[in-house]
Amino acid sequence: MPPAPEAAISATADEIRVAALEQFARAGYSSTSMRDIAGSVGIKAASLYNHFGSKEAILWDLTLTAFEELLRGRDLAIANLPNNSTPQDRLACLVTSHVAFHAKNSNQALLVNSQLAALSKSHYRKAVAMRAQYEDTMREVIDEGVAKGIFDTTDARVATFAILQMGMAVSGWFRPEGPLTVTDLCTIYVDLAAKMLAPLPLSH
Amino acid sequence: MPPAPEAAISATADEIRVAALEQFARAGYSSTSMRDIAGSVGIKAASLYNHFGSKEAILWDLTLTAFEELLRGRDLAIANLPNNSTPQDRLACLVTSHVAFHAKNSNQALLVNSQLAALSKSHYRKAVAMRAQYEDTMREVIDEGVAKGIFDTTDARVATFAILQMGMAVSGWFRPEGPLTVTDLCTIYVDLAAKMLAPLPLSH
DNA sequence: TGCTCAAACTAACGATCGTTAGTGTAGCAG
DNA sequence: CTGCTACACTAACGATCGTTAGTTTGAGCA
Known part of the structure; x- marks a missing residue:
């Protein structure tokens, strides 16, 4: 034994x-x-x-590692912000680390985004808590920008989901050997997110 | 009789x-x-x-029905457009039918978005073809708007994925008993999509 | 050289899987 | 009433599942 x-x-x-x-x-x-x-x-x-x-222990090991790397990427990105950063800076920084993770670590991303249900009940709860903690970072930045009048959106909660989700989807289709580099991709998504939250009046 | x-x-x-x-x-x-x-x-x-x-026959029956309803919703929405519709109109119409489907038929949406891999090889191919057909409708509208200078985006392909994916994610969290109606939700997503593609210069 | 022990192996357990065969039965058609 | 059909059942098949027990192997060290 x-x-x-x-x-x-x-x-x-x-x-x-x-x-x-x-x-x-x-x-x-x-x-x-x-x-x-x-x-x-x-x-x-x-x-x-x-x-x-056990088999579940392997899944939990992988899930924990994936979340740790996801959260570490976020923390490193935040740590590199200047002291006088604006909500736009913080949004760009979070979207960049979010998209980069999902582009570079697609297997980890797919695991975290679609295999949590296979965890044991107690591990599942911990995983959901880590996911919520991650999502809250994005929500807080958006809420702050909205509160300061820098961002504008009908529903900040929905906008948060939308920005997170369009980045998660990257893990499903992005291929490093394709026409876009990870840096290109991050720039595109930062632009998309910024425009979604832009306070500009639409003309029509 | x-x-x-x-x-x-x-x-x-x-x-x-x-x-x-x-x-x-x-x-x-x-x-x-x-x-x-x-x-x-x-x-x-x-x-x-x-x-x-067989078990797979049940999955295929459900998958086929889900795709038919998804495509039928799109066709009905397009059929109701005025003859002189603009790309903005068509975008709003597609986003609305897309989001409404994923909000109202979350089980069908989840099936179509995450269980295709369980199909037999030949059914899988057919399903992927239907999905591509659906996605192409969105891509064509966006490409047309970009060509006419009505939309502006760094990468139309990525913007298409982003708009489709943020709508798909609705099936994962939207609850009809929550604070938002399906109509509210569609309005929010139409706004988000329109802003993502807006040709306006960002002020900062 | 011989001992130890991590880490591989073979074999098998009981559970569960999709599926098939054969049977029972209720309801409708002639 | 008789026979057919639709649809449920029980029982079981062979495959595969996660997992355990017990055995072999081979490298490092006293």
Whole structure:
């Protein structure tokens, strides 16, 4: 009986993470079997239990890491803002880190955006809390801009969802070998978000 | 004479459709068993095969219906446009039918947006073709507006994705018992889309 | 060299999966 | 009434699922 397989720094464990992330994101958690994951790594299914306690433990490990990287990206972006930043600056900075994450880490993004339901109830709650924490950052910036009259929108909550969601969708179609670089993409989305919230009167 | 015989569609088959749609949309195709579906209807799993040839046949039936309704909504909206409609009119009309569908038919929307991968290869191809056909309608309107100088955007393809995706996300959070009516919602999204494509210079 | 132990293996458990076969039965047509 | 059809049932098939038990292997170290 192997000892408690806690989060280990092991080359095999990392190969398992890579294979499982890829397959959970593309095929879905419940369509991916332990034998599928093991096959990608070149071992048998039973050997996975030397590294992770269960299939759900793999998903949770990946989910936690993905959220940590998402939140870390946000924190790094915020930390680089000047002291006298405007709401426009902060919006641009958040949209950039949001879109860049979803373009560069599409598997992690797909996992976080569509496989949470497969988590255990307690892990699911924690994941939803982390997602809410992330979304709140965007909402607060938008609310602040609206309060200062710098942004204008009929419904700030809906605008927040819209901006977050159009960025999340990037993970579904963006390919780094395509015509756009990640930097291009971020610029486009920053423009779109800024225009959505612009206080300009529409003529018609 | 008795009533039209072909009008007598099996009530049980429709109950199966309702139950399967709900569960495929919420839990996912591969997490839903035939016994789950049968249980919701109040019959045994084997009896489902009196109405559908296979589990995938149920998914395909639901997918086809959902796409037909999505495309029919688009066609009805277009048919109601005046003859001298502008690109702004057409954009507003498409966004309205898009958002209204995703708000009113969230289960169908979730199915179409996240369960296509569970279809057989040939059904998947047909589904992707229908989705492309739908998306093209939006892209053409945007391209036309850009060509006429009425819309302005850095990348029309990305703007199309963004507008479509922010509307799709509605199926994930909108609740009819919430503070917004579907009409409110459509108005908000039409405004957001119009602003995203507005050719106005941003002041800052 | 021999001991240790992480990490691979084989084999199998019980559960559940989609699906099929065969049976029972209620309602309608002739 | 008789027979046919529609549609439910029970029972079970073989496949596959996540997981466990017990065994083998091979590298590092006393």
